[in-house]
Amino acid sequence: MTYCVGLLLETGLVMASDSRTNAGVDHVATFPKMTNFSIAGERVLVVLTSGNLAISQAVVSHLHKAIAENIEPNLHSVTNMFDAARIVGDALRAVHHEDAEHLRKHQAEFNQAILLGGQIQGESPRLFNIYAAGNFIEACAETPYFQIGETKYGKPILDRVIENRSDLNEAAKCTLISFDSTIRSNLSVGTPIDLMVYKSGSFTTDCIQRITDSDPYFSMLRKSWAEGLRRVFAEIPNPDWCR
Amino acid sequence: MTYCVGLLLETGLVMASDSRTNAGVDHVATFPKMTNFSIAGERVLVVLTSGNLAISQAVVSHLHKAIAENIEPNLHSVTNMFDAARIVGDALRAVHHEDAEHLRKHQAEFNQAILLGGQIQGESPRLFNIYAAGNFIEACAETPYFQIGETKYGKPILDRVIENRSDLNEAAKCTLISFDSTIRSNLSVGTPIDLMVYKSGSFTTDCIQRITDSDPYFSMLRKSWAEGLRRVFAEIPNPDWCR
Numbered sequence: 001m002t003y004c005v006g007l008l009l010e011t012g013l014v015m016a017s018d019s020r021t022n023a024g025v026d027h028v029a030t031f032p033k034m035t036n037f038s039i040a041g042e043r044v045l046v047v048l049t050s051g052n053l054a055i056s057q058a059v060v061s062h063l064h065k066a067i068a069e070n071i072e073p074n075l076h077s078v079t080n081m082f083d084a085a086r087i088v089g090d091a092l093r094a095v096h097h098e099d100a101e102h103l104r105k106h107q108a109e110f111n112q113a114i115l116l117g118g119q120i121q122g123e124s125p126r127l128f129n130i131y132a133a134g135n136f137i138e139a140c141a142e143t144p145y146f147q148i149g150e151t152k153y154g155k156p157i158l159d160r161v162i163e164n165r166s167d168l169n170e171a172a173k174c175t176l177i178s179f180d181s182t183i184r185s186n187l188s189v190g191t192p193i194d195l196m197v198y199k200s201g202s203f204t205t206d207c208i209q210r211i212t213d214s215d216p217y218f219s220m221l222r223k224s225w226a227e228g229l230r231r232v233f234a235e236i237p238n239p240d241w242c243r
Numbered sequence: 244m245t246y247c248v249g250l251l252l253e254t255g256l257v258m259a260s261d262s263r264t265n266a267g268v269d270h271v272a273t274f275p276k277m278t279n280f281s282i283a284g285e286r287v288l289v290v291l292t293s294g295n296l297a298i299s300q301a302v303v304s305h306l307h308k309a310i311a312e313n314i315e316p317n318l319h320s321v322t323n324m325f326d327a328a329r330i331v332g333d334a335l336r337a338v339h340h341e342d343a344e345h346l347r348k349h350q351a352e353f354n355q356a357i358l359l360g361g362q363i364q365g366e367s368p369r370l371f372n373i374y375a376a377g378n379f380i381e382a383c384a385e386t387p388y389f390q391i392g393e394t395k396y397g398k399p400i401l402d403r404v405i406e407n408r409s410d411l412n413e414a415a416k417c418t419l420i421s422f423d424s425t426i427r428s429n430l431s432v433g434t435p436i437d438l439m440v441y442k443s444g445s446f447t448t449d450c451i452q453r454i455t456d457s458d459p460y461f462s463m464l465r466k467s468w469a470e471g472l473r474r475v476f477a478e479i480p481n482p483d484w485c486r
Contacts, residue, residue: 012485152395156424160469161476169481177476181399197485207485217482224479226403232471233404233420238412239460242255242440242450 001188154178244431397421
């Protein structure tokens with residue numbers, strides 16, 4: 001399983017992915033699911049992948065190859081985020097063309113989802129959710145976040161807190177709480193978490209970091225959140241329905 | 244969709260079910276999913292159902308019919324909860340025998356899940372999770388709760404709070420918070436909530452009640468929980484990763 005989140009805010013983007021992969025419970029491994037296609041000062045393009053790891057890696061390889069071999073269009077030549085999303089969708093379709101029939105013979109489905117977030121000079125930051133079929137939707141002020149993978153455990157806190165006008169660092173805090181809830185409830189989602197906090201117009205990915213279990217901020221956050229929830233729970237009076 | 248929870252505690256049981264059913268988004272209705280087969284002073288037997296409503300109602304009708312026509316064994320003659328769970332499982336198997344083939348012709352699956360909780364004189368309270376195949380598992384001190392239906396949104400708070408030795412009223416409070424999270428996140432789960440708080444050895448179901456949106460305790464709980472979560476969230480310092 002996998003958990004990835006992307007948030008589109010007025011002031012920038014927050015994107016995060018876990019790094020656990022598994023095939024059954026006896027084959028668990030760590031693979032990053034965040035790929036950075038940025039060019040400092042010019043464009044920020046970050047891809048988060050969910051689903052079959054072989055498909056994810058094939059898609060990323062297609063995207064890298066097009067850049068390396070100057071095959072047009074590619075993520076380094078494209079002039080807007082919509083066209084970038086189209087390129088990622090087309091890479092997914094190419095892998096589907098190559099692999100889907102073979103997967104079907106092994107009763108494996110082509111369930112893939114990709115988040116693409118970033119900013120290209122001349123545009124505001126944009127965030128896309130790209131489906132297995134290669135088509136996609138774009139986040140907007142009213143629905144400022146997308147999740148892929150194991151989405152349910154971590155959704156309530158996003159729904160309660162995140163708005164388009166949320167502060168970037170506050171949104172990063174909320175994202176990590178969302179990961180905490182998911183990691184507690186689903187063994188197939190695990191640290192380290194790759195996290196990008198991107199400030200609109202900065203055109204740098206300096207704020208990408210890898211958060212491990214021993215990260216001091218993440219440890220403090222998990223502890224404080226758990227204690228806080230228990231405190232709030234205790235403060236609400238019990239009903240007196242059974243005496 | 245549906246959300247049902249059963250908790251087995253040292254001091255009794257908490258069982259709760261929502262009451263929304265839907266077939267697509269344009270056919271939404273209210274049907275209770277809790278059925279009470281108790282005999283005051285002698286036995287408490289409560290069934291919560293999830294899945295195809297026609298199957299749930301057929302199973303409940305089978306169980307009622309066996310009681311009404313003195314077909315042995317039935318839920319009023321059985322002398323222990325294990326045998327009661329077997330009877331419920333057998334009713335599910337009987338409906339499967341009648342309906343599953345016909346459902347298959349309409350591409351409808353036989354996805355059913357049932358919780359059975361209660362107490363029969365001579366035993367402690369017991370709680371069972373009965374699968375579509377009619378077999379079942381029983382809750383224990385280490386895993387004191389079962390959920391069926393839309394289980395994920397409401398699971399984190401149960402995991403954080405519920406232990407076998409939790410107080411009954413506190414467990415009822417936690418159950419309602421679990422419903423609040425689920426109702427907020429999934430339109431196909433809705434009030435009223437049928438809730439039983441059962442004190443071990445009382446052999447009464449006086450503590451079954453129907454909780455609507457306008458219930459004063461539930462309204463206070465939802466408001467306090469929302470405000471409390473926001474307060475805890477605000478109290479935790481933001482990271483300073485993006486300046």
